[in-house]
Amino acid sequence: MGHRALPVVVAFLAAAALMLSGCTSAGPSTTTGPALPLLDGQHLAKPAAAFQYGAFDVTVGYAVYDDVTQSLYLGTRWRNLSDDYATAPSQFGIAQLRLEPDAEPVTGDVVGWDQSSVPPGASADLTFEWHYLTGDPLAAGVVGFGAAGGRMTTVALADGGGEQHLAAREVAVDRWANFGPHTVHVYAGLLSAGHLSDNTQSDGDHRVLRLSLDVWNSTASKVGWVASDSLALRLPDGSVVKSRTTPSVREVVWSASEGSWVEFEVPDDAVGDYELLLFRRAPGIFGTPIVGNSAVPIPVVVGDDAVASAERPADDELPIPIVAARPDPDGAVAPDAPAARNIEVDAPAVEVAGCVVELTGATLSPFGVGSQLDLELEVRYDAPDDAEEGVFSVPPSLALPAAVEFGGRMAGAMFLANGLQDGVPLRVTLSFPEIPPDADLSTAVLHLGKNAYISFAGEASPQPDTVHPLRVDPASAGEFTVDISGYRAGSLTDADLPPGMVDLQFLYTVETSSDANQHTLFFNPTSQVFLVRDDDYVTVASTRDYTSILNLEVGVPREVRTTFVVPRSALDGTVYLLVRSRDETDFPTPEGWLETTIPVPLAGPGSES
DSSP: OOOOOOOOOSSSSSTTOOEEOOSSEEEOOOOOOOOOOOOTEEEEOOOOOOEEETTTEEEEEEEEETTTEEEEEEEEEEEEOSSSSSSSSOOOTSSSEESSTTTTTOEEESOOEEEOOOTTTTTEEEEEEEEEEEOOOOOTEEEEEETSSSSOOEEETTOOSSSOOOOOOOEEOEEEEETTTTTEEEEEEEEEETTTTEEEEEOOTTTEEEEEEEEEESSSOOSEHHHHHHHEEEOOTSSSEOOOOOEEEEOOOTEEEEEEEEEEEEEOOOEEEEEEEEEESOOSSSSSSOSSSOEEEEEEEOOEEEEEEOOOGGGGGGOOOOOOOOOOOOOOOOOOOOOEEEEOOOOEEETTTTTEEEEEEEEEEEEEEEEEEEEEEEEEEEOOOOSOOOOOOOOOOEEEEEEEEEETTTEEEEEEEOSSBBBBBEEEEEEEEETTTOOOOOTOOOEETTTTEEEEEEOSSSSOOOOOOOOOOOOEEEEEEEEEEEEEEOOOOOOOTTTEEEEEEEEEEEEEESSSSSSEEEEHHHHEEEEEEEOOEOOOOOOOOSOOOOOOBBOOOOOEEEEEEGGGGEEEEEEEEEEESTTTSSSSOOTTTOOOEEEEEEEESOOOO
């Protein structure tokens, strides 16, 4: 995604803090072109460097030194590369200045907020500042980024030169391997300087190789499949290393579990031939992998292009620092804090984690040395009335990370909505302290969770979708007949979906023609209805779906809904529902199973991000 430079803000408040690029994976851009006015005695440098730190792609932009206050201000941008919120590493000591390469380091502070929780794909601009310097650092000064004992990236203020300017680079891989009960498809690789999974930086001797994969299952499991238990990496020197622990995925017979990954620390000079080892018997969560355990190797090649240094960023991509005002020599009294003011908002509601959320008001009020932004939100949960309720048909309690971006800045908070009742709106106040009193909030954007945003100016996504009727012939699998009536897309369960993903929910009826035994009277949608894509992937339903196991009566149709998590791009085209005659949790052997596949034409995304 492209990022444009921010408007200049010369702050006259010490609390002025984080700048945000405004260009996110799910939201609109709020940036304009740059202009940097300087006072007499202020000097400008353009380091223009880039590197990776933890889960962030970092851009070092402009630097300003003020002779009068003996202060240095450095603009940096931190773009979140992961698919979850991550905290920009702005803690004390992360940036150290040396007036000359061999001089003693001076620790810099981050202006304003200490931390910024950044949504997936978004960027937070941090201004680092140093005071009471003994000389102008722009000619020979060097800034080092890194924690004690870890990798240290250095940037020369004069020209952006330095060391450890590593970049996250793609590693091309598209391999399949089968061993025992599993078939693994490794479809993407990334060589980086840090762990995207927990936003930590690797040490100076290692990089991180992250491999993304799906797994096909030929047997069921009550526990689930854990990629880090069954996969290890053989390095070019022949040694074998384990991955960071990864989440388990659901295993259902003859279906794929998507979205797994493994992360391995590899040598800093990472070029070479690797083998991802798929073990028949999992080596276990702890300890060294069982090298003697039988395994199938999956080749992975890291080429020279994957270890190339980061490119120098273009001028229009450079962040600009926030420069504090000089003290008033006459000792003028600071003006009174401005009165509270209402912010005009006019935006449609969004659907997030199974609820509809509407921004109804915004107020900026004096708070400490700055102001606090209070957002009034109305949250509504509507239990479906067109389907049989099950054990999951209860109002969720929302607990989602949130962030508000405004005028190139960002603030974070936690969005909580407890005590929801079916059909009863719940009013929630979401507060963001330490907002500058003069902040322009007319185009502010509120992010809720990983996927949803509301712009004060009128944009919002994803908006609630309506049911799209379908004309599909009924189909039978053994004693069960399924008749699909419609579908809808959106954020329909209590899950905070990853960026780019959407819930696809099918509405249908199911009836049985036999009461011969429990296998013909009980129907489990989450274990008997699957989604088949054009690439023949058979994927399982969301375990956060509403409908539990149904006890049917012969000839009496029951209304059901089943939800799948799919890429938004999958909403344009034809998908297929696969229905099985038996629930594997109750009938674990496929002998006697019958299946039917039902083509379902979709009309496209319900709302575009």
